[in-house]
Amino acid sequence: QVQLLESGGGSVQAGGSLRLSCVFSSPSRTCMGWFRQAPGKEREGVAAIGGTGSTSYSDSVKGRFTISKDSAKNILILQMNSLKPEDSGLYYCASTGWRFVPSLRASDYTYWGQGTQVTVSS
Numbered sequence: 001q002v003q004l005l006e007s008g009g010g011s012v013q014a015g016g017s018l019r020l021s022c023v024f025s026s027p028s029r030t031c032m033g034w035f036r037q038a039p040g041k042e043r044e045g046v047a048a049i050g051g052t053g054s055t056s057y058s059d060s061v062k063g064r065f066t067i068s069k070d071s072a073k074n075i076l077i078l079q080m081n082s083l084k085p086e087d088s089g090l091y092y093c094a095s096t097g098w099r100f101v102p103s104l105r106a107s108d109y110t111y112w113g114q115g116t117q118v119t120v121s122s
Contacts, residue, residue: 002026002111004076006093009116016083016120022076022093022113031099034067034078035106036089036118045104046091047078056102061087083120090115 003025033048047067048056066079094109
């Protein structure tokens with residue numbers, strides 16, 4: 001049983017920054033990631049981190065977002081800088097529980113958090 005809980009969402013102006021955190025119930029050595037979904041749109045893979053720390057990012061956030069993990073504290077982080085209105089959405093933390101290489105495919109993930117809202121105004 002794996003549980004995840006996101007926090008850190010909020011409302012900011014374009015160009016601002018937010019840091020999302022995800023606390024997971026037990027240590028994970030498999031791929032974990034962040035996804036987002038805007039109303040009426042498909043869920044999008046934002047960033048993922050593999051079992052050895054390798055990362056993968058959506059083209060839309062490369063150079064602006066950074067995914068990291070504090071394994072000692074069981075916390076997954078998404079640092080978001082230079083935010084744009086199109087970054088708005090409900091952000092989900094997720095864990096594959098099995099995959100080693102980072103993945104941005106939602107179907108690869110088994111465990112999901114409840115989501116935290118991010119709103120970026122122009």
